[in-house]
Amino acid sequence: MATVEQAQPIPTTPAKQKKVGQSYWSLVWWKFKRNRTALVGGILLITMYISFVFIPEFISPYSLEHTSDYAEAGPTRIHFIDAEGNFHAQPFVYGMEQKVDFKTRSRTYVEDTTKIFPLHFFVKGDRYKLFGLIPTDRHLFGVDQVANPEAIVLIMGADALGRDWFTRIMYGGRLSLMIGLIGQILTLFFGTVLGVMSGFYGGAVDQVIQRSTEFLSAFPEIPLFMALAAAIPTYWSQLTVYFMLTVILSFVRWGGLARQVRGLILSLREREYVLAAKSAGASDTRLMFRHLLPGTMSHVIVIATLAIPGMILAETALSWLGLGIRPPLTSWGTLLQDAATVRAIHNTPWELWTVPFILLAILAYNMLGDGLRDALDPYGAR
């Protein structure tokens, strides 16, 4: 009886009340930051998302619509030493002259060493609105187009219309990376909600949801995509089509996640704490989403992270097949489609620059996902 209402005077300094033990997430962070690979993946992704999704207008030297006379020009060389052998502290590009071979009708570009255009940071160029709000005309780097209208810098070459390929990759990344993220968020939503319900209620609800996932996964993916993509009316705006594509991708892919969540819930729901919460008067919804769902989160986050590359690749593949995003919009898939002909590979091999960007994004996601898998189990051995 001594233990009850022991009038222990507790030193209640407010500072002392705060830090008690380590929360789960602080342990996760502690473990995560010791994993170099994952950290690199995470930083890479953050950098990519910031530069591709939020500020591609600023990073790329031209606007997406900017066409030039330098069709199919190769990457512009950036020089420090001019033809006379003088060193310039500020890098520069030469002007370019087009030569057409009238026999083969192929174009070649020759550097005109008499024209020197220095490269600048924060140079004035095409007008745009930063974040869609702030009107500006500054670009991260480029040549001064106002002073020298014929100057151009194409660090990754130009396409058949003379558009800067680097600019197109930047803008393409916006759609491709966003489709991966938004699509995965939708998948996560459908997958967890349906998975939790399936596992918690069992019986008829479980049957319906599980048979639906089986039905979806039994379909060969590409024909299913084709059918669904063909069902999108052609008169819809580009943005709607883009959004629908996201929905289609997540619609086809929620099943796997739902199954995994269901499996976890099936074991978690037998735990005594569910019974305890129920006996405390918690409703089914509360049990499912407050007591059961958090227990699956570490698993779900990892699955979701590792599934985003699949989403990005699916978009790329679909757009490459001409089923996804169509040309006026630029995504990595449509860029690959441009580069997919023999002619393009022969004449403009620099259009394959898209590939390393896709690889980098996917690699970064995998590195991050792997690190998360270890970190989210902070009590594990590794």
Added chain:
Amino acid sequence: MSKIENEPLVEVKDLRVEFDVRAGIVKAVDGLNLTIYRGKTLGVIGESGCGKSMTARAILNMIPKPGKITQGKIVYHRRISNNGHSQLDDIVELTELDPDGKIIREIRGGEIGMIFQEPMSSLTPVYTAGTHINEAVSLHHLTPVRKVGDQLAEQVMAHKAVSKEEAREIAINMLRRVGIPKPTERVDSYPHQLSGGQRQRVMIAIALSCEPDMLIADEPTTALDVSIEAQILDIMRELQESVNMAIMFITHNLGVIASMADEIVVMYMGKAVERAKVLDLFKNPKHPYTQALLKSIPHLGDKKKGQRLASITGMTPDPFNLPTGCVFHPRCPMFMPGKCDKIVPSWKQVDDDHWVSCLLYEEV
């Protein structure tokens, strides 16, 4: 006071719970009668699988699938509190309520709390003690917070509406009441940071945070070591006195029940075989099963050399294939051939407040 002492709170009448499984129908509880009085402790003892826990779950209308209540009533004498004065009786038939409905959810936790055998796994691992308490309080219109304080805070929020700070205060107070050292720190602890005894105290704090009229304790100390057990029992007794709460104490530990209960019901294979006041039962057990149970308690110094501890012969019967007549007859030392295997004993009063179900006390 005597009127209040004998005011029934929950009456279980002729309760039958059946499980329809592939191998047949199992009667987990078969024709059970018991009454829990306000402010009193009813002990329920019996072997594993005799239907103790199912009875408790039936009271909260939480029978797991594929179980069903196929017969009987559970009458709950509900008090509706008006401005802090609980008055006005309302009689609720618990088995007829929608098991996911609003009323039963108000009763669960708010009016009938429950604590479980396994303190190790009875707290949601992602919430602190405080969160748990506040959940309960908020669920029952008290308001929510998060942590073991969350687990507690959750309870508080679920059942009476308060601000976050208040909920935290409530959680801390509850933790202090159940004797957790440094409650202001422990309120922010996650279950894995607490010891088994502390977790069970948190569970008790959750159950008590809404000041229920009744607490169902389903083997609350089985998983704890003996010294912690004693502390937990002390806490329960003390809190019972302070809030005049009824306790239904389920256990298979005769020593524990002797110190806790006012009245004891002995169960065997889903049936009550004997019911008596605690002293009466220990001094003067009537049913052969009860007698055998009491004999199987080791007594210090009583043992002669080479003597073995008494045990009940035989095994518990196959639930799909129960013996005819009295279910205990194959193991009963007083077995009367031609009677016990033919006739089902009735529920008979043999003394004041002493009931037994055995043909030895019937004229047949």
